[in-house]
Amino acid sequence: MLPIITLGLPVLASIIVLFIKDIRQIKQFSLIASVLMFISTLIYLPTYLYPTSPNVVSIIGMDSIFFSMDGLSYLLLLLTSFAAPLIITASFLENHERPNIYYSLFFLTIFALTGVFTTQNALMFYIYWELALIPVYFICGFWGAEGREKITIKFFIYTLFGSLLMLVALIYLYTKTPYPHSFHFSTLYQVALTSVEQSWIFWAFFIAFAVKIPIFPFHTWQPDTYKVAPMSGTMLLAGIMLKMGVYGMIRLMLPITHLAVVQWGTLATILAVTGIIYASIIAIRQTDIKRLFAFSSMAHVGLLAAAVLTMNKNALQGATFQMLSHGVNVIGLFFIAGIFSNRIGEKKISEMGGIASIAPRFAIYFMIIMLASVALPLTNGFIGEFLMLLGIFQTQPIFAVLAGTGIIFGAVYMLWLYQRSMFGKLNPTITVFADLNLSEQLMLTVITIVIFWMGLFPSSLLHIAEPVLNQILKTY
Amino acid sequence: MEVIIIIALTGVAIMMAGAFNKPGLSLWLAIAGLMLGFIFNIRLWNTNLHLYNHMIVYDNYAVAFNALILLSSALVFLLFHSHYSPWEKHLDEIAALLVFATTSMLLMTSFGNLVVLFIGIETMSICLYVLAGSRKYELPSNEAAMKYFLLGSFMTGVMLFGIALIYGASGSFDFHDITAYLAANGNKANNMFSIGLLMLTVGLLFKIAAVPFHFWAPDVYEGSPTVITAYMGSTVKIAGVAALYRVYAYHFAAIQPVWATTIMIVSFLSFFTAVLFGLPQKRFKRLLAYSGISHAGFLLMAVLALNQYSAGALLLYAVSYSMATIMAFTVLVEVIEVKWDDQLTVFKGMGAKNKFLAFALIVAMLSMAGIPPFSGFMAKFNIFTAAAESGYIVLVVLAVIASAISLVYYLKPITLILSNDDSNAEKIKLTPEVIIVLTITILLTFVFGVFPKLLTGLL
Numbered sequence: 001m002l003p004i005i006t007l008g009l010p011v012l013a014s015i016i017v018l019f020i021k022d023i024r025q026i027k028q029f030s031l032i033a034s035v036l037m038f039i040s041t042l043i044y045l046p047t048y049l050y051p052t053s054p055n056v057v058s059i060i061g062m063d064s065i066f067f068s069m070d071g072l073s074y075l076l077l078l079l080t081s082f083a084a085p086l087i088i089t090a091s092f093l094e095n096h097e098r099p100n101i102y103y104s105l106f107f108l109t110i111f112a113l114t115g116v117f118t119t120q121n122a123l124m125f126y127i128y129w130e131l132a133l134i135p136v137y138f139i140c141g142f143w144g145a146e147g148r149e150k151i152t153i154k155f156f157i158y159t160l161f162g163s164l165l166m167l168v169a170l171i172y173l174y175t176k177t178p179y180p181h182s183f184h185f186s187t188l189y190q191v192a193l194t195s196v197e198q199s200w201i202f203w204a205f206f207i208a209f210a211v212k213i214p215i216f217p218f219h220t221w222q223p224d225t226y227k228v229a230p231m232s233g234t235m236l237l238a239g240i241m242l243k244m245g246v247y248g249m250i251r252l253m254l255p256i257t258h259l260a261v262v263q264w265g266t267l268a269t270i271l272a273v274t275g276i277i278y279a280s281i282i283a284i285r286q287t288d289i290k291r292l293f294a295f296s297s298m299a300h301v302g303l304l305a306a307a308v309l310t311m312n313k314n315a316l317q318g319a320t321f322q323m324l325s326h327g328v329n330v331i332g333l334f335f336i337a338g339i340f341s342n343r344i345g346e347k348k349i350s351e352m353g354g355i356a357s358i359a360p361r362f363a364i365y366f367m368i369i370m371l372a373s374v375a376l377p378l379t380n381g382f383i384g385e386f387l388m389l390l391g392i393f394q395t396q397p398i399f400a401v402l403a404g405t406g407i408i409f410g411a412v413y414m415l416w417l418y419q420r421s422m423f424g425k426l427n428p429t430i431t432v433f434a435d436l437n438l439s440e441q442l443m444l445t446v447i448t449i450v451i452f453w454m455g456l457f458p459s460s461l462l463h464i465a466e467p468v469l470n471q472i473l474k475t476y
Numbered sequence: 477m478e479v480i481i482i483i484a485l486t487g488v489a490i491m492m493a494g495a496f497n498k499p500g501l502s503l504w505l506a507i508a509g510l511m512l513g514f515i516f517n518i519r520l521w522n523t524n525l526h527l528y529n530h531m532i533v534y535d536n537y538a539v540a541f542n543a544l545i546l547l548s549s550a551l552v553f554l555l556f557h558s559h560y561s562p563w564e565k566h567l568d569e570i571a572a573l574l575v576f577a578t579t580s581m582l583l584m585t586s587f588g589n590l591v592v593l594f595i596g597i598e599t600m601s602i603c604l605y606v607l608a609g610s611r612k613y614e615l616p617s618n619e620a621a622m623k624y625f626l627l628g629s630f631m632t633g634v635m636l637f638g639i640a641l642i643y644g645a646s647g648s649f650d651f652h653d654i655t656a657y658l659a660a661n662g663n664k665a666n667n668m669f670s671i672g673l674l675m676l677t678v679g680l681l682f683k684i685a686a687v688p689f690h691f692w693a694p695d696v697y698e699g700s701p702t703v704i705t706a707y708m709g710s711t712v713k714i715a716g717v718a719a720l721y722r723v724y725a726y727h728f729a730a731i732q733p734v735w736a737t738t739i740m741i742v743s744f745l746s747f748f749t750a751v752l753f754g755l756p757q758k759r760f761k762r763l764l765a766y767s768g769i770s771h772a773g774f775l776l777m778a779v780l781a782l783n784q785y786s787a788g789a790l791l792l793y794a795v796s797y798s799m800a801t802i803m804a805f806t807v808l809v810e811v812i813e814v815k816w817d818d819q820l821t822v823f824k825g826m827g828a829k830n831k832f833l834a835f836a837l838i839v840a841m842l843s844m845a846g847i848p849p850f851s852g853f854m855a856k857f858n859i860f861t862a863a864a865e866s867g868y869i870v871l872v873v874l875a876v877i878a879s880a881i882s883l884v885y886y887l888k889p890i891t892l893i894l895s896n897d898d899s900n901a902e903k904i905k906l907t908p909e910v911i912i913v914l915t916i917t918i919l920l921t922f923v924f925g926v927f928p929k930l931l932t933g934l935l
Contacts, residue, residue, distance in 0.1 A: 123857075127848040134847060142894050149891060153884070160883060164876040167857075168864075171872065175865045 002043060003067040006077070007114060009037050014107035018100050027092060030103045034084040037110070041081040048074050048464045068120040072468040075320060075461065076117040076247055079327045082450075083239050084110050089443045090335045091232035093342045096143050105135035109236055116244050122170050122252070123183040129163055129244060136236060140229040148228045151221075158221040162211030166248075169204035172197075173256065189255045195263065202260035205253040206268055212245035213301050215268075216275030226294035231338040234290070238297050239331040243323045246301070249308045250316065255472050258311070265309045266396070272309065273402045275302035280409030284416070287348045289340055292417060293333045296373065299406050300326055306403055307388035313473055315391020320465045322384025325372070325454055329381060332369035332447040339440065340421075343433050349417060354426030359435040363422050365444040370418055372451045374410045380454035477527060477534075479520070479542065480582050482513045487575035494568030502571040503556050509575065510550040517542050530588035530652050537726070538586035540791050540934055541718040545585070545711055548798045549578045551916065552707045554909040558809050559703040570610050574707065577603035581715035585722065590639045590649040590676075593719060597635070597683060600715070601628050604708065608700040620699025627692045628682070635679025641672025651727040663730040670734055677738060680723070684716035685765075686772045687745040697765035702812055705761060706805030709768050710798035717775045721790055724779050732782065739780050744871060746773025747878045754885045760808055760818045763885055764801065767844060770882060771797050774859055774875060781862040788932030789858035795931060796843060796851035796924055803840035803917040807833050810904050823892045825901035833904060834893045836914045843921050845886040846879050851924035858932055 013033035020026045048071050069077065088106070096102040112135070115128030133156065141152040174181050176191045193201070211218045226234045254261060261268075276299045283295035304322055307315035339362065340347070356363035372379035375386070385407060393400035436444065454461065486509025490502045517539055525534040553574070560567055576599065583596030605628060609621025643649055645668040646657040658665065665673065678689065685693035697705045724735060747770040754766035775797070778790035808818060810833060815822045827834040843852035856879060860872045924931055 127853070130848050130853070134842070138894070141891065153887060153891075156887065157880065157883060161877075161880045164880050167860075168869075168873050168876050171857075171861050171864045172869060174861060 002040070003069070003118070005040050006037075006118070007067060007111065009033065009040060010107045010111035010114060013037075014104045014111065017103045017107065020100055023099050026099045026103055027088075030088050030106070031085060033107070034081075034088050034110075038081040038085055041077055044069075044074060045078075049460060067118050069118045070468045071464040071466070072247070072250065072320065073117045075324060075465050076243060077114060079243065079324050080110060080113050080117065080240050083235070083327055083331055086331050086335075086443060086446065087232045087235045087239065089439055090235060090331070090338060091230070092439060093335075093338050094143075094230055094232070096230070102139065102143060105139050106232065106236070108135040109139075109241075113240055113244070117247060120185045121183045122173070122185060122188055125248075125252075126163070126167055126170060129166075129248075130160075132241060132244065133159055133163075136233060136241065139233040139236070140225060143230040143233070144228040145230075146228070151224045151228050155221040155225040158218070159211050162208040162218070165204040166208035169201045169208075172201065185251070185255075188252075191256070193257070193259075195259045198257040198260035199264060202253065202257040202264055205248070205257065206264075209245040209248045209253065210271070210305070212248075213242050213305055214245075214298065215272050215302060215305050216278055216298075217271070219275065219279070219298055222298060223291050223294040226297075226334075227288070227290050231334055234294075234334050235331045238294075238334065239327045242297075242301055243327060246304050246308060246319060246323055249305065250319070250469075250472065254308070254311060261309060261311060265311075269306050269309050269396065269399055272302045272306040273399055275299070276306070276403055276406040277409070280406050280413065284409065284413045286413075287350060288346075289337045289349055289417070289421070290334070292349070292413060293330070293337055296333075296410060296413065297326070297330050299410065300330075300373075303385065303388055303403050303406055306399060307391055310392050310395045311473065312391035312395050313469060314394065315388050316469045316473070317462055317466070318384045318387025318389075318391055320469065321454075321458060321462060322381075322388060324461065325380035325384050325451075328447060328450050328454070329369060329373045332444070332451075333373060335440075335443065335447075336366050336369060339436075344430055347429075349420050351429060352421040352427055353424045353430075354422070355430065355433050356422040357426055358430075359433045361435050361441065362433075365436070365441075365448060366422065367418065368448050368451060369444075370414050372455070374414045375407055378452065378455045380451050380458075382455060383458040477532065478516045479513050480532075480579060482516060483509060483546075483575060483579045483582060486510070486513070487572045487579060490568055490572040490575060494572075500557070502568045503553060506553050506556075506571050506575055507550050510546050510553065510578070514543060514546040514550070517546060526588065530650050531592050532583070532586050533588035534586050537718075537722065537787060537935060541585040541714065541794065542582050544791070544795055544798065545578060545581050545715055545718075548711045548714070548802060549574070549707070551802050551913050552703060552711065554913045555703050555706065555806055555809055558813060558907060558910055559701060566610070570607065573603045573607050573610075577607070577707075578711070581711065584715045584719040587719070587722070588651055590642065590651070590654075593723070594636065594639060597679070597719070598632060600712065601632060601683070604628075604704075604712065607704045607707070608696055610704065611701050616699035617701060618699075620696045623692055623699075624696045631679050631682040631689070634675050635682075638672045638675025638677075638679060641668050642676065643672075645669035645672060655727055655730070658728075658730055665731050665734050673728070673731075673735060674738065676723070677720075677735060680716060680720045681742055684713050684720065684772045684775070685769050686742050686776065687749050687769060688742075690746070690750070690769045690772075693769055694762045694765040697768075698759065698761045698818075702761070702805060702809045702818075705764075706802055706809070709764060709805060710801040713768060713772060713775075714794045714798050717772070717779070717790070717794065720776075721779050721787070725782055725787065729782060736780060739776055740868070740871060743773045743776035743780060744874060746770060746776065747875055748773070751878045751882045754882065757885065758819055760804075760820055760822075760889065763820070763888075764804060764808075767882070767885070768801070770878065771844070773878075774856065777859050777863045777868070777871065777875065780868060780871070781859070781866045783862060783866050785858065785862040785865060785932070787935035789855070789862045791935055792851070792924060792928055792931040793855035793859050796855040796921060799917040799920050800840045800843040800850075800852060803836050803914060803921070804844075806910060806913050806917070807837045807840070810906065810910060814902050814904055820889055820892060821900075823889050824895050825897055825899065826892075827894045829901040829903050832906065832911070832914065836918060837893060838890050839918055839921055841886040841890055843925070845883050849922070849925045851921045851928065854925055854928035858928065 112132035279295045279298040286292035307319040372381045375381035580596045580599035587593040605625040611617035646654045682689040750766045750769035757763040778786045843850035846852045846856040
């Protein structure tokens with residue numbers, strides 16, 4: 001029963017919200033619906049915290065929809081349903097034309113993401129994966145900023161091209177499964193492949209996931225899309241959707257093409273690490289706050305990809321944890337960027353300054369989220385990045401050194417940004433900067449609490465995904 | 477052979493009805509006839525009739541494709557009055573010709589003899605030549621008819637020559653005897669037979685507008701009356717592919733090496749060049765023409781695959797393709813009635829003023845592009861899987877790349893529809909017939925997108 005609620009709630013909300021006329025009611029309804037989703041997800045928590053024998057919730061006998069959720073799936077579902085109310089609260093900062101359609105598309109995305117994370121059937125995985133793309137395409141294409149047409153088309157074709165490669169790989173695997181063919185993950189894991197076949201499939205998977213994450217050199221859609229998309233669209237993309245790529249890597253790429261990961265992993269890791277350094281250096285030079293956050297996000301996910309490719313348990317645990325904390329932090333960061341543009345319009349960083357003096361509460365929250373993003377100990381960012389670097393160091397120390405520079409660079413551009421925007425003399429062009437209102441403060445408080453809670457008590461979350469990761473690492 | 481007789485008689489009745497000069501009568505006669513034919517057709521499921529010395533083989537394959545042909549013909553008929561005004565001259569003749577074309581298509585899926593195949597194709601073609609020119613005071617319509625007729629009749633000649641060569645080699649028109657002849661020769665085709673087969677193939681490929689025999693399609697699509705274009709785009713193409721599949725899968729499967737390379741090259745050329753040529757198109761009809769050519773390429777992959785999945789995959793693809801095509805053309809018919817133009821820009825701002833039409837067009841485009849959860853995705857998926865199963869992995873990869881590129885032009889109308897600038901958009905009043913057509917096509921697109929097994933399990 002519970003799985004049906006988990007999958008059904010977003011669909012239901014997406015339909016109902018279409019028929020609400022009043023803007024206030026639409027917002028209230030969306031928020032309540034998303035909070036309900038989060039609560040319905042929390043109900044599973046005891047199952048995974050105190051696992052009895054098979055750590056999987058599933059609908060038995062429903063072959064086509066195939067809801068099946070283990071610890072890893074659950075963590076990402078938790079992230080999705082936790083992020084949804086946050087993103088909806090954040091979206092109140094913006095005014096959308098035709099808000100009912102906007103929120104309907106939003107819930108449709110949440111539905112598709114829920115599906116991606118809770119299926120054990122590769123075909124359904126692909127369908128949900130594609131399905132998540134369509135509403136986001138519309139959200140960016142019709143509520144985005146100037147110049148969105150070309151950029152969203154680029155984004156759409158880029159990601160679709162990648163995922164079609166994945167489809168080819170899946171079809172090939174499907175034809176290799178014993179008769180009657182099946183798309184179930186466990187069947188696909190057992191397909192015996194030569195190392196040449198594995199290499200092809202590895203690259204098909206890798207490009208599909210690399211576009212989504214994005215990993216250098218498949219990232220060119222990302223900064224522009226993050227910039228022109230409405231804030232909530234950016235949050236969806238950076239906060240949850242890019243986790244689909246990392247999740248796909250852990251779920252499909254590692255177990256199915258483990259030989260090829262050993263063979264080609266170094267090359268792929270070089271790409272990921274290049275991305276970290278490249279994005280960090282570009283981030284330092286950015287004059288626009290959203291683009292800076294976009295490149296910073298790219299640097300962080302480069303580390304995620306490098307960690308997953310090591311196939312080391314510490315690194316994988318770190319990656320899993322970092323998926324969650326990156327999701328929370330990046331939503332916080334883009335919310336900060338949203339507040340900036342809400343208060344003072346689109347301004348360059350050099351045109352800001354001294355805002356801390358007139359908006360002290362805002363300054364505090366910004367500081368906390370910024371520090372979490374540069375992985376200060378006690379915050380959630382530290383746990384994930386530490387574990388990932390540890391794991392990479394255990395397998396390929398050189399890459400750990402190179403990837404570690406990302407953290408140093410991160411401190412450079414983040415602290416510099418903070419200094420230029422918040423401290424110093426108040427820029428004369430900024431006369432008013434209203435401090436946080438109640439709902440903004442509430443949202444940032446929630447994010448802050450989660451940042452510290454995850455930073456101080458990481459073990460419970462790490463514990464949830466552990467059996468799944470063990471199993472995935474055991475398959476080869 | 478009730479089905480074919482019923483449909484043929486419907487055509488005769490429509491021509492008679494012209495004498496009474498009652499506008500609208502012919503339309504309902506046609507739909508009633510087609511529906512009656514549909515019911516009788518379904519009743520033949522699992523009967524597997526072999527009639528008139530194997531002239532006609534009415535097996536499940538024929539039943540399934542004929543059901544689709546009858547259904548999509550009926551849907552096109554429902555659009556009839558949106559396009560032709562009831563007091564237009566010769567309306568009954570036009571309706572009758574459409575019904576006769578449908579009759580001949582029924583033969584194209586159920587032949588057991590080369591002569592029946594030829595009769596089916598030729599009758600259909602002659603009807604279509606006239607239909608393409610049915611707006612005889614409009615220059616583009618005349619141009620379309622002329623081009624179609626000249627190229628089409630030439631290709632018919634080629635095909636007939638091919639049939640003659642096959643007859644010369646095997647001594648029979650009957651596929652039973654031809655297959656027996658091939659088996660007796662150790663499934664090796666001599667040169668005469670191979671050349672005959674190639675010429676027959678060329679004729680059939682021309683009818684489905686596969687590259688390099690596609691040059692007529694964009695011009696003819698553009699010039700013909702829109703309803704006729706819808707008919708050509710959906711039903712005619714399906715019938716052509718069904719005939720091709722029947723020839724190869726049911727009769728010439730044994731000599732696959734002889735024709736597989738040809739079909740593979742044509743399939744690749746069709747979906748790839750059509751997708752590239754589709755990119756710069758500014759007119760919706762031409763865009764759909766190129767999209768149709770690329771879909772012919774995808775459909776040919778099922779012919780190539782030739783395993784236990786391919787027939788079901790072909791049926792699913794045919795259904796989802798023809799539903800999406802009819803959907804798109806229905807919207808176009810309605811828009812053209814108001815705007816008198818088929819530039820893509822006519823869709824600008826349609827989302828605000830004509831929600832239902834806009835929704836239908838978005839569904840049609842996404843389904844053609846092969847995006848889940850629409851049936852187009854499942855159709856492509858099944859065809860690709862069937863082809864991969866038979867080892868055509870490279871072709872599948874290329875097809876996948878082509879479908880990614882095709883998205884560029886399928887997204888164009890969608891972007892325009894949802895544009896916030898709706899200053900040029902006008903409210904279009906929909907007739908009940910149009911609403912019925914769109915509802916049925918959208919429903920089927922969703923249903924087969926979610927439950928593709930309903931169709932793929934049939935064959």
